[in-house]
Amino acid sequence: MTSIDVTNLTKRYGATRAVDGLTFAVHPGRVTGFLGPNGAGKSTTMRLILGLDRPTSGTATIGGRAYAAIDEPLRHVGALLDAGAAQASRTARDHLRILAAAGRIGPRRIDEVLEQSGIASAANRRIRTFSLGMRQRLGIAAALLGDPAVLMLDEPSNGLDPEGIIWIRELMRQLAAEGRAVLVSSHLMGETASFADHLVVLGRGRLLADTGMRDFIDTWTTPRVRLRTTDDERLRNVLTGKGFTPVAGEDGTWTVEGARVTDIGPLAAHAGIPILELAGEEATLEQAYLALTADRTEFAATRPAAQEVRP
Numbered sequence: 001m002t003s004i005d006v007t008n009l010t011k012r013y014g015a016t017r018a019v020d021g022l023t024f025a026v027h028p029g030r031v032t033g034f035l036g037p038n039g040a041g042k043s044t045t046m047r048l049i050l051g052l053d054r055p056t057s058g059t060a061t062i063g064g065r066a067y068a069a070i071d072e073p074l075r076h077v078g079a080l081l082d083a084g085a086a087q088a089s090r091t092a093r094d095h096l097r098i099l100a101a102a103g104r105i106g107p108r109r110i111d112e113v114l115e116q117s118g119i120a121s122a123a124n125r126r127i128r129t130f131s132l133g134m135r136q137r138l139g140i141a142a143a144l145l146g147d148p149a150v151l152m153l154d155e156p157s158n159g160l161d162p163e164g165i166i167w168i169r170e171l172m173r174q175l176a177a178e179g180r181a182v183l184v185s186s187h188l189m190g191e192t193a194s195f196a197d198h199l200v201v202l203g204r205g206r207l208l209a210d211t212g213m214r215d216f217i218d219t220w221t222t223p224r225v226r227l228r229t230t231d232d233e234r235l236r237n238v239l240t241g242k243g244f245t246p247v248a249g250e251d252g253t254w255t256v257e258g259a260r261v262t263d264i265g266p267l268a269a270h271a272g273i274p275i276l277e278l279a280g281e282e283a284t285l286e287q288a289y290l291a292l293t294a295d296r297t298e299f300a301a302t303r304p305a306a307q308e309v310r311p
């Protein structure tokens with residue numbers, strides 16, 4: 001089982017610390033979402049892991065080895081960093097053929113990954129005729145070519161249509177279920193929530209969070225319950241008496257911050273208050289992420305949406 005291990009990794013570009021003392025691991029068998037505002041250092045970290053840039057200090061290893069020390073690296077690590085990098089005058093098949101030959105990968109894999117990426121019917125077309133989504137699929141096909149145990153994908157949903165977004169989500173879940181280590185950067189919180197088990201969040205090159213998805217959401221959001229009753233007065237009195245602050249909505253419902261249905265249901269039952277509706281409101285990854293970045297004020301400056309986050 002192969003992991004990615006980043007240890008005290010720092011990369012300076014002149015006065016900019018793109019990556020600053022970063023330590024985290026990407027474990028096999030799960031999808032790790034890699035989040036952070038623009039310029040947080042996600043792409044730089046991926047480039048350092050792939051040996052495309054040299055760290056100022058610290059290490060990044062895959063299965064305990066630096067990328068440059070791995071024999072036949074395409075068989076161990078697949079990466080999608082810049083889907084625009086493929087030479088536009090080549091066909092998709094030729095592009096993959098050249099990569100396969102360089103990585104000493106048998107040509108049989110080419111058809112498999114073309115099929116798996118949904119571009120088999122366009123295999124003999126020149127890449128210059130490809131849409132952004134097709135280029136993205138070709139980049140993913142290239143990443144899968146060596147059947148690697150580790151995958152690193154930078155914004156893989158970029159340019160994909162709704163069907164493509166569902167495809168990439170299912171593909172990542174499948175790759176993790178097969179026991180691979182999958183690191184995926186994204187700015188799309190709804191998307192990330194749909195495929196990631198674990199999160200690594202960066203801000204200005206530093207680690208802000210390294211935690212399970214559920215824990216992250218629970219830590220950075222407050223639960224909330226919405227309910228409706230025929231006896232508003234008693235409901236308000238009972239809940240206020242228990243330290244809650246129910247807020248009446250215009251549509252006749254009440255909202256209670258900091259409460260779960262398991263808090264409110266038994267209280268109402270015990271007091272004999274008729275309940276017409278009782279629902280917990282699921283907090284989202286986006287709310288949690290914005291709360292985290294709002295809490296660290298240096299990351300909130302460019303994020304007015306943070307004001308919409310529940311306290």
Ligand SMILES: Nc1ncnc2c1ncn2[C@@H]1O[C@H](COP(=O)(O)OP(=O)(O)OP(=O)(O)O)[C@@H](O)[C@H]1O
Pocket residue numbers: 013016017018019036037038039040041042043044045
């Ligand atoms: N080759 C380079 N030379 C100088 N500065 C660089 C270089 N590459 C990255 N940087 C700087 O390093 C910081 C981190 O950039 P990076 O692209 O890693 O962030 P990111 O989290 O991937 O951002 P985004 O979400 O916008 O892709 C930024 O301030 C960026 O300007």
